[in-house]
Amino acid sequence: MYELHFAVPMAGAVLCTLNSRLDSAMVSVLLAHSEAKILFVDHGLLEIARGAFDHLAKTNTKPPILVLISEGDDDPSPTNIVPYEYESFLETGHIEFEIKRPKSEWDPISVNYTSGTTSRPKGVVYSHRGAYLNTIATLFLHGMQSMPVYLWTVPMFHCNGWCLTWGVAAQGGTNICMKNVSPSKIFENIALHNVTHMGGAPTVLNMIVNSSVREQKRISSKVVICTGGSPPPPQILLKMEELGFSVTHLYGLTETYGPGTYCVLKPEWESLPPEEQSKLKARQGTQHLGLQDVDILDPVTMEKVPADGKTMGEVMFRGNTVMSGYFKDSKATEEAFKGGWFHSGDLAVKHPDGYIEVTDRLKDIIISGGENISTIQVETVLYSHPAVLEAAVVARPDNHWGQTPCAFVKLKEGFDIDAQELILFCRGHLPHYMAPKTVIFEELPRTSTGKIQKYILREKAKALGSLS
Known part of the structure; x- marks a missing residue:
């Protein structure tokens, strides 16, 4: 490939x-x-x-x-x-x-099908120009100088490997490829090939930090790892740093050639407590140099939301590193670019320093008793419990409240706790209305790129019916 x-x-x-x-x-x-x-x-x-x-x-x-x-x-x-x-x-x-050679730099170079987590996959068209610019931008995000050694855990079929298929070659790099990803193989390849860079979804980071001591090998020099796909819990970022990885948080979609923003690390953060640093590093940050603009807009009025860290809007993109459109689907293309911006479908806030922070997918937000509940915020609390390996929160229908939070949880090996214990834990760290009222222990369904298939979980929660 x-x-x-x-x-x-x-x-x-x-x-x-x-x-x-x-x-x-x-x-x-x-x-x-x-x-x-x-x-x-x-x-x-x-x-x-x-x-x-x-x-x-x-x-x-x-x-x-x-x-x-x-x-x-x-x-x-x-x-x-x-x-x-x-x-x-x-x-x-x-x-x-x-x-x-292409007759125009706007000629298509690839068609990438979306992961199809919610519907039939759509074919996202990339141009030669967009791929070139996002390749250069991603090299900068990774801090890749000449002769890098890149370990592939991001599939090459996903956004053309975040455009690093072309980028690693441009820097004269070495590609280390694995057919199957596991913590032991990751540590083994890092030690064997002196890996300098790698990328991976938060699920890969979660896999690494929860690996056994037997699987882990000492990392002699920092490995720069870029992660993106869904907001990584701050606890995971902190543990990755402790293991010898330098984590850069990226954010984007298939429609933005992969990475569209990154969380630039500010020197003044170094003086903050580790937990506070991790929270700041978990934000989606600011646009990369190949993108014209990214902002948080009200999807109805198309007005920019104030940079107060509270007012929610939709993340929107525009520029050369945004797709040319959906292949043979003009209606979906027009809908996606309504108002002259590409609509991501992600809800976010903008902080006073200009950094954006994704709070939820538009379709994932839970409205309980008229209050908006961010599933990401609830999941972050769940991940802070020592027994939780993976967690996903969706809406469960409720006759009284409209909706209530329902958590699907996978526990770490050797732990055995009940639902009530987790609910009480969340109530100790969140307003009561935000804490899950239902906890189900099971394996979480994922796409091949590591995204949790929440539409499957939503259907399961819907089938449970009302608690009230």
């Missing part, structure tokens, strides 16, 4: 990296929607591709040419379904081939 990030644009084609965890049915939908001409498939995912082709045959949709990325002699020989093997396919190329 890394090679194809260069080969496909150089051939004048458009790259469309698909999530490796999708099933055959969804792969067939995306192949048909993207009108893909060639499909490169890892040998371990061949059966998924075969299933997708079967789905396409039922709708009389012409399948793409399949190129198999094989591994050893046990892989199938070329057939009518698999006409090419990757390395053999490369041998048919011409060394004197001239790069087909």
Whole structure:
């Protein structure tokens, strides 16, 4: 996939990296929607591709040419379904081939499908210009100088690896790739390859800080790790620093080529207590140098909210590192850019220092007895309990209050507490109306990029009915 990030644009084609965890049915939908001409498939995912082709045959949709990325002699020989093997396919190329450069810098370089946490995935179109600018910006955010050693835990199919597929190469870097992410493999690769930089969703950070002493290895020099996807709990940031990582917090969406803002660390924060530092570092911060503008606006009036750290609005973006639009979906594109800004769907406040802080997704906010409850604020308290490994809060319908907070929690190994204990803990750290009235212990559903699938949890909470 890394090679194809260069080969496909150089051939004048458009790259469309698909999530490796999708099933055959969804792969067939995306192949048909993207009108893909060639499909490169890892040998371990061949059966998924075969299933997708079967789905396409039922709708009389012409399948793409399949190129198999094989591994050893046990892989199938070329057939009518698999006409090419990757390395053999490369041998048919011409060394004197001239790069087909874009006619315009606004030509598409890739289509990235959103994670589909709430609906059918949409194809986000990236331009050559946007990808170039966000690549440069992300290098600055990571503090990447020449010859970095980058450990991949961010999937390359997610926002083209936050554009670092191109960025690491630009800096003459070394890529360390893992098929499966685990704490032991992360520490092992850091020690073996002298990793300087890595990226990962908060779930990866959570995995690292809660790893066993047996899995951990001493980090001889600071590893710069950028995290983004959802606001990381301050407790996780603090523990990461203690383990030898330097954490930079980024924020963005697929529609903003990945990172759009970052939390610039101010020197004066160093004199503050560690807990206070972590709270400040957990904010989404300010725009990066490749973005024209990011601000918090009232989504109805489109007026900017005051920088008081209290008034909520919607995070909105504009500039060259915002998508060109949704592929073959003009209605969704117009809706997303209403009023001349890209609407993120995230609620946030703006602090007096200009830093923004996401408080919730618009669809996640809980309204209980007329009061707005930030699920992120409740989750942060839950994460501070020593027994909690993961937590997600959603609205449960209530006949009296309208909605009440319902927490889904996964406990750390060796801990056994009941729901009432957690509820009382939250009441000791939050106003009573904000504390969960329901706690359910179970595994949390996630997308392949580490985002908790709250729409699944909302359905579960809805099925519980009213408490009152």
